[in-house]
Amino acid sequence: xxxxxxxxxxxxxRASPNVAARTIHTTAPNATxxxxxxxxxxxxxxxxxxxxxxLVYAVQEVFKAAGVPVDFESYFFSEVNPTxxxxxxxxxxxxxxxxxxxxxILATPDYSHxxxxxxxxxxxxxxxxxxxxxxxxxxxxxxxxxxxxxxxxIIREQTEGEYSALEHETVKGVxxxxxxxxxxxxxxxxxxxxxxxxxxxxxxxxxxxxxxxxKLGDGLFLRSCEAMAKLYPKIEFERMIVDxxxxxxxxxxxxxxxxxxxxxxxxxxxxxxxxxxxxxxVVAGASYSADxxxxxxxxxxxxxxxxxKNVANPTAMLLCSAKLLNHVNLPxxxxxxxxxxxxxxxxxxxxxxxxxxxxxxQEFTYAVIYNLQPLQKPTQ
Amino acid sequence: xxARILSxxxxxIKLRDLGCNLVALQNKNVVRxxxxxAQATLSDFEIQHKQPLVKKTTPIPIALYGGRHAVxxxxxxxxxxxxMGYVKQVFKYAGAPVDFELVDIDxxxxxxxxxxxxxxxIKRNGVCLKGNIETRSESTGVQxxxxxxxxxxxxxxxxxxxHSYPGVPARQSNIDIxxxxxxxxxxxxxxxxxxxxxxxxxxKVVTQSNSERVARFAFEYARRNNxxxxxxxxxxxxxKLSDGLFLxTSRKIAKEYPDIEHNDMIIDNCCMQLVSNPHQFDxxxxxxxxxxxxxxxxxxxxxxxxLLSGKNxxxxxxxxxxGTRNTGTAIAGKNIANPIAMLSASIDMLDHLGHKxxxxxxxxxxxxxxCEEKIHTPDLGGTATSTEVVQRVIDHILQAxxxxx
Numbered sequence: 001x002x003x004x005x006x007x008x009x010x011x012x013x014r015a016s017p018n019v020a021a022r023t024i025h026t027t028a029p030n031a032t033x034x035x036x037x038x039x040x041x042x043x044x045x046x047x048x049x050x051x052x053x054x055l056v057y058a059v060q061e062v063f064k065a066a067g068v069p070v071d072f073e074s075y076f077f078s079e080v081n082p083t084x085x086x087x088x089x090x091x092x093x094x095x096x097x098x099x100x101x102x103x104x105i106l107a108t109p110d111y112s113h114x115x116x117x118x119x120x121x122x123x124x125x126x127x128x129x130x131x132x133x134x135x136x137x138x139x140x141x142x143x144x145x146x147x148x149x150x151x152x153x154i155i156r157e158q159t160e161g162e163y164s165a166l167e168h169e170t171v172k173g174v175x176x177x178x179x180x181x182x183x184x185x186x187x188x189x190x191x192x193x194x195x196x197x198x199x200x201x202x203x204x205x206x207x208x209x210x211x212x213x214x215k216l217g218d219g220l221f222l223r224s225c226e227a228m229a230k231l232y233p234k235i236e237f238e239r240m241i242v243d244x245x246x247x248x249x250x251x252x253x254x255x256x257x258x259x260x261x262x263x264x265x266x267x268x269x270x271x272x273x274x275x276x277x278x279x280x281x282v283v284a285g286a287s288y289s290a291d292x293x294x295x296x297x298x299x300x301x302x303x304x305x306x307x308x309k310n311v312a313n314p315t316a317m318l319l320c321s322a323k324l325l326n327h328v329n330l331p332x333x334x335x336x337x338x339x340x341x342x343x344x345x346x347x348x349x350x351x352x353x354x355x356x357x358x359x360x361x362q363e364f365t366y367a368v369i370y371n372l373q374p375l376q377k378p379t380q
Numbered sequence: 381x382x383a384r385i386l387s388x389x390x391x392x393i394k395l396r397d398l399g400c401n402l403v404a405l406q407n408k409n410v411v412r413x414x415x416x417x418a419q420a421t422l423s424d425f426e427i428q429h430k431q432p433l434v435k436k437t438t439p440i441p442i443a444l445y446g447g448r449h450a451v452x453x454x455x456x457x458x459x460x461x462x463x464m465g466y467v468k469q470v471f472k473y474a475g476a477p478v479d480f481e482l483v484d485i486d487x488x489x490x491x492x493x494x495x496x497x498x499x500x501x502i503k504r505n506g507v508c509l510k511g512n513i514e515t516r517s518e519s520t521g522v523q524x525x526x527x528x529x530x531x532x533x534x535x536x537x538x539x540x541x542x543h544s545y546p547g548v549p550a551r552q553s554n555i556d557i558x559x560x561x562x563x564x565x566x567x568x569x570x571x572x573x574x575x576x577x578x579x580x581x582x583x584k585v586v587t588q589s590n591s592e593r594v595a596r597f598a599f600e601y602a603r604r605n606n607x608x609x610x611x612x613x614x615x616x617x618x619x620k621l622s623d624g625l626f627l628x629t630s631r632k633i634a635k636e637y638p639d640i641e642h643n644d645m646i647i648d649n650c651c652m653q654l655v656s657n658p659h660q661f662d663x664x665x666x667x668x669x670x671x672x673x674x675x676x677x678x679x680x681x682x683x684x685x686x687l688l689s690g691k692n693x694x695x696x697x698x699x700x701x702x703g704t705r706n707t708g709t710a711i712a713g714k715n716i717a718n719p720i721a722m723l724s725a726s727i728d729m730l731d732h733l734g735h736k737x738x739x740x741x742x743x744x745x746x747x748x749x750x751c752e753e754k755i756h757t758p759d760l761g762g763t764a765t766s767t768e769v770v771q772r773v774i775d776h777i778l779q780a781x782x783x784x785x
Binding site for chain 2: 099132187188191192194195196198199231232233234286288289290291292293327329
């Protein structure tokens with residue numbers, strides 16, 4: 001079954017770009033175009049901890065059924081299981097080479113085996129300079145939640161701020177934790193947010209801060225955003241204090257468009273916003289550096305209590321993979337997977353437990369595969 | 381000079397003001413308030429003499445995220461919008477990792493808002509793909525938009541790689557000349573005034589700093605691209621001081637590059653040599669006005685305005701456009717405009733951004749279409765329409781199927 005459907009999809013998808021191209025004039029199609037050589041895209045795969053491997057398996061099943069020309073280089077990468085984990089350098093080199101990565105969530109223990117303060121996640125981000133985390137929080141069809149029509153993008157700086165891993169005990173019983181804010185990185189993330197808004201035709205950017213208390217640190221972040229806003233006269237800019245922002249988020253989330261935040265606030269707002277639209281299992285995210293992108297679920301939750309129970313929701317990971325396909329210029333496949341997921345959610349017959357259903361991970365995955373439909377025309 | 385006009389309005393949107401010293405800022409603000417209150421009180425002379433030609437700007441990080449670049453697209457007038465449409469089509473099928481930010485400039489209005497936005501956009505993105513922008517107004521206060529963009533971004537050098545396409549009918553074959561042109565001063569300084577009734581003076585400005593930058597760029601370019609000879613084009617026998625300075629400066633810089641041969645030639649002789657024996661030239665450097673003349677002459681030799689692409693570079697920004705700056709209003713909408721110039725400008729842009737694989741993919745497809753299959757638009761003596769040429773290029777790209785995203 002899967003072999004047949006794979007080939008059918010492949011032929012249709014290969015043919016479809018030509019269909020669109022033909023529309024710009026009316027001469028007969030070139031016959032030699034039918035037999036194209038097969039070239040494939042490489043991507044790094046980090047299953048992560050908790051239910052990550054199960055979700056990644058769901059993605060691979062769907063890719064196989066859809067005939068997606070992507071090869072994964074898979075690495076076991078984990079902080080809670082350091083002896084089995086692939087070395088950081090190797091994983092980072094693979095991501096730098098492939099420029100795209102699909103990643104599950106890494107569990108972060110509360111204590112450190114080695115006494116280091118940096119977590120593995122932070123090390124990977126610093127190694128690759130994955131400075132911008134983008135989480136697109138959007139209400140999904142058929143997922144019941146407190147709010148409808150939420151559509152906001154949270155952009156988080158994730159290489160400095162509270163996550164600088166600079167903590168020390170100066171006197172016994174007194175611990176200092178340094179929060180680092182630099183003008184360069186603040187400007188960079190502000191520019192990223194405004195460029196993202198420009199590219200995606202968004203109207204407003206909200207800077208989330210606590211500059212009334214941290215006048216210098218968050219003040220610098222806020223001033224960098226304000227300065228950058230002047231270069232984008234067509235995009236509205238507003239600022240909001242983080243406590244007020246969280247309140248507004250739960251009472252009236254529709255007011256937000258693009259939000260730009262420092263590290264810790266971003267982490268909190270990400271998870272809060274994910275909760276508004278259906279939880280950790282349905283929100284996709286991505287981390288950008290200048291050269292590569294790591295696609296990972298938006299809310300950082302490993303769901304380790306569900307390991308092996310076949311109950312986790314693969315929606316977030318599937319949407320991540322669709323974004324990955326869009327990024328590597330395979331938008332036809334990306335759209336196909338996204339449509340299938342939306343259809344399954346919309347029909348509501350197959351739902352995992354976290355969104356009020358009775359089905360398991362495998363059933364959901366098969367429902368998505370069953371609903372895969374090749375597009376008539378590539379949408380880009 | 382355009383900057384002078386721009387600076388009177390909307391000063392606050394410019395990045396350099398962020399880092400500028402406070403005194404200058406306040407002064408400018410005073411000028412702005414005065415200007416917005418009484419625009420007409422500044423004479424043309426005052427408008428022209430307020431700011432230096434060489435701009436110092438604070439670099440902004442370029443827009444590159446996850447391997448994708450954002451690039452400003454200014455379609456301009458005439459055939460510009462059609463050609464940009466073809467570029468987008470081709471990029472889509474080649475999978476070029478570039479997102480265009482489209483900025484339209486209204487040619488009829490005297491307002492500079494659109495222009496300012498376009499310039500800000502280029503500053504943000506660092507790179508621009510541009511058609512020729514029309515400036516219909518003839519009042520002295522309104523600048524040519526093209527010149528304004530070049531001056532405001534300090535794109536001090538224009539590089540035109542003139543090479544023959546085998547298979548394209550042309551007066552001369554096997555031409556391979558690089559024309560490097562000073563792009564912001566000289567005759568285009570646009571300092572003109574009527575000193576006495578009936579006597580108009582137009583100033584040609586040559587500065588040592590700008591001449592030096594251009595000459596250094598030319599020799600560096602020659603060295604990087606394994607070129608053997610640089611020729612300075614001038615008229616120093618008549619304009620002994622201005623062109624003399626340009627010539628002297630290039631001679632001085634030439635001494636630092638002993639591996640590259642340097643000679644000079646007077647502009648009138650140069651034009652004659654170009655049409656009789658163009659193969660003697662390798663890299664040429666010249667001032668602004670000579671540059672526009674020489675580049676049009678060479679374009680004519682290799683097959684017309686629709687073939688070549690030009691590159692404009694400053695210290696922080698780069699702008700890519702068709703080589704000869706014609707809007708082609710007469711053939712707009714007729715589906716006969718030659719898409720090659722704009723496509724090769726986009727190839728130059730991909731090269732500049734470091735997407736070698738994509739630029740090679742597109743240029744291979746273009747070469748096969750133009751040189752091997754000889755699918756030409758009417759300006760090259762062919763019968764194909766623009767879309768047919770573009771379609772053939774896309775076919776070749778799909779056939780190569782190098783999925784280089």
